[in-house]
C-alpha cells in the first residue's frame with residue numbers, strides 16, 4: 001500500500017488442523033458468567049450462519065511478564081493462531097471487517113497507523129469495545145531503518161499517545177512498517193516503550209491484490225499452531241477474502257486469539273519448526289479508487305500526510321524489491 005498517497009487523497013478530498021479440544025485449551029476456557037461477557041455485537045442480516053470461535057475472555061490481553069522483544073510466531077500447545085490487520089483504520093473496510101469477525105466471535109489484532117487512528121477515533125473505540133487488540137504501527141508509516149531516531153521516537157510516541165487520548169488504551173505491541181527493523185530498534189522499543197515487536201508467520205501478500213481465492217488459500221495453507229497471520233484491512237479485497245478464510249480456518253480446527261493472548265499461551269516445549277518470514281510484505285501501493293498505484297522510486301517526491309514532513313529520504317520502498325506500501 002502506499003499509505004501516504006491514500007491519506008493524502010482522503011485529506012485533500014474532504015477531508016494443522018486439530019479438531020478436538022486439547023487439555024490446555026480446556027484449561028484456558030473456563031466458563032464465564034454471562035454478566036462478565038461483553039455485549040454481543042448485532043448480527044449482520046443476511047450473513048447466514050457462521051462458525052463460531054470459542055470464547056477466550058480469561059486469557060490476559062496484555063503480554064506476559066518477560067515477553068521477548070520480538071516474535072514472528074509462538075510455541076503453543078494447541079491449535080491457536082492470531083490474525084492481524086495492518087494499516088487501518090479504514091472508514092469502510094475496517095467496520096465491514098469488524099462485522100465479519102463479530103459473526104464468528106473472532107478477536108483479532110489491529111496494527112493501526114496513528115494518523116488514521118486520529119482521523120477515525122470512533123473506529124478505534126469500536127475495535128476495543130468488541131474485544132480486539134490494538135497495536136502501534138507508527139504515526140505515518142515510514143520505513144524505520146531509513147529515518148532518524150528523532151523521527152522514530154515521534155512516530156511511536158505520538159501513536160501511543162493518540163491511542164491513550166482516544167480510548168485510554170496503552171498498547172504493548174508494535175509492528176514496523178514493512179517489517180523493516182533491526183536488533184537495535186527492537187531492543188530500544190522494548191526498553192523504552194515496553195513494546196514487543198510483532199512480525200508474522202504467514203504473509204499472503206494481500207496488498208498486491210492477488211485475488212480473494214489466492215489470499216484465502218495462502219492464509220489457510222500457511223496457518224499452523226502458534227502462527228501470526230498478516231493481513232491489511234486497508235484493502236477491500238482482503239476484507240472480501242475474510243469470510244471464506246476465517247470459515248476455512250475454523251473448519252480446520254484453528255482457534256483465534258489476539259497476539260497478546262497468543263504470547264500468554266507460549267509453551268516451554270521445544271520449538272517446532274518455526275519459520276520466521278523475511279520482512280517483505282506490508283503495504284502495497286494503493287489509492288481509494290481500488291487500483292494499484294504505480295511503484296515510485298524511493299527518492300521521488302511523495303504527497304504526505306497532513307502536517308507531516310516528508311521522510312528524510314522520501315518514502316522509501318519497503319522490503320527490498322517490494323513496491324511501495
Ligand SMILES: [Zn+2]
Pocket residue numbers: 086087137141176177178282283
Ligand atoms: Zn503497514
